[in-house]
Amino acid sequence: MTNTQVPNSQVPNSQVPAVRPRPATPSAAAAVRPSVRDRGSRLLAALFLAPTVVGIVVFTVVPIIGSAVLSLFQWNVIDPPHFVGGANYRTTFTDSTVLVSFRNTLVFMVLAVALQLLIALSLALALNGRMPVWLRSVFRSAFFFPLVLSAASISVVMKYLFNQDFGVVNWLIGLVGVAPVPWLTSEHAAMATVILVYVWQQFGFSFLLFVGGLNNIPKEIHEAAALDGATGLRKHLGITLPLLSPTLLVASVVGIINALQVFEQPYVLTDGGPGDATRTVVMVIYERAFEQLDFGEASAVGVLLFVLIMAVTALQFRLSRRFVHYQ
Numbered sequence: 371m372t373n374t375q376v377p378n379s380q381v382p383n384s385q386v387p388a389v390r391p392r393p394a395t396p397s398a399a400a401a402v403r404p405s406v407r408d409r410g411s412r413l414l415a416a417l418f419l420a421p422t423v424v425g426i427v428v429f430t431v432v433p434i435i436g437s438a439v440l441s442l443f444q445w446n447v448i449d450p451p452h453f454v455g456g457a458n459y460r461t462t463f464t465d466s467t468v469l470v471s472f473r474n475t476l477v478f479m480v481l482a483v484a485l486q487l488l489i490a491l492s493l494a495l496a497l498n499g500r501m502p503v504w505l506r507s508v509f510r511s512a513f514f515f516p517l518v519l520s521a522a523s524i525s526v527v528m529k530y531l532f533n534q535d536f537g538v539v540n541w542l543i544g545l546v547g548v549a550p551v552p553w554l555t556s557e558h559a560a561m562a563t564v565i566l567v568y569v570w571q572q573f574g575f576s577f578l579l580f581v582g583g584l585n586n587i588p589k590e591i592h593e594a595a596a597l598d599g600a601t602g603l604r605k606h607l608g609i610t611l612p613l614l615s616p617t618l619l620v621a622s623v624v625g626i627i628n629a630l631q632v633f634e635q636p637y638v639l640t641d642g643g644p645g646d647a648t649r650t651v652v653m654v655i656y657e658r659a660f661e662q663l664d665f666g667e668a669s670a671v672g673v674l675l676f677v678l679i680m681a682v683t684a685l686q687f688r689l690s691r692r693f694v695h696y697q
Contacts, residue, residue: 434676441672458666470646472651472678474646475630475632490574490576514575514577516571560644560647564639564648568632572628587610630678631679636650
């Protein structure tokens with residue numbers, strides 16, 4: 371008997387087994403879903419970061435590049451720019467006013483930042499002790515309040531308070547028999563006054579940083595140190611400061627960057643005087659650009675200030691490897 375094969379086309383549909391698609395394995399589905407979620411997360415993150423990135427590029431990166439290019443030209447806004455190469459930098463390094471302004475700015479930075487960090491840390495440690503919650507909140511708000519005010523408006527008020535003839539400060543010290551002090555017209559007193567006004571307004575930022583850093587230190591560490599007999603200054607030097615060193619680094623970096631760019635306080639209080647005793651680098655940039663219309667030299671001074679800020683900041687992070695301790 372011979373076997374006859376029936377073509378598939380002749381087999382009834384009811385006898386042909388139905389072919390069903392195999393469902394995707396759980397591993398394959400799980401491999402697809404994370405990639406889709408990752409792309410969505412990256413897109414969402416990019417949308418949130420876009421305004422900040424665009425702002426940094428437009429208002430920071432582009433002006434820095436523009437200043438570096440403009441420093442190679444001589445331009446007074448009226449006439450077309452004239453390429454002079456490094457002439458603006460050579461003029462800057464031989465200009466006594468510019469050199470004095472850099473010296474004043476460095477002196478201001480060292481004294482102001484040191485005093486600011488010392489006051490902020492001392493007050494933060496004082497408020498970290500036993501105190502009612504409402505009273506601690508009052509002090510925090512009071513210490514931070516000057517920072518939200520305009521530096522120019524504060525300087526105008528302080529200029530009247532420190533006036534030699536009718537200022538409130540001289541009137542108060544006169545009550546105890548002290549002669550009037552030329553706060554704004556004496557070379558050394560003027561710089562001290564500018565520093566005091568600046569620190570009074572700026573220390574609130576460092577204060578809040580230190581308050582947050584102290585709250586992040588586990589209480590168990592202080593309790594263990596107390597059991598070992600550590601109290602007072604020894605406890606702060608051996609425990610609090612090492613654990614607070616990351617916060618101290620941030621506060622010092624931000625404080626130095628802001629101090630190197632100080633402008634409003636010396637401009638309003640003393641206008642850089644007496645002589646050039648309180649003239650800062652940013653004041654020189656302003657005078658060269660908007661009073662003398664020498665935008666090329668002003669840009670050269672600005673580039674040098676930028677390099678100084680970057681160098682000091684890099685040095686801080688380099689030295690931080692020795693004294694910054696992370697938990």
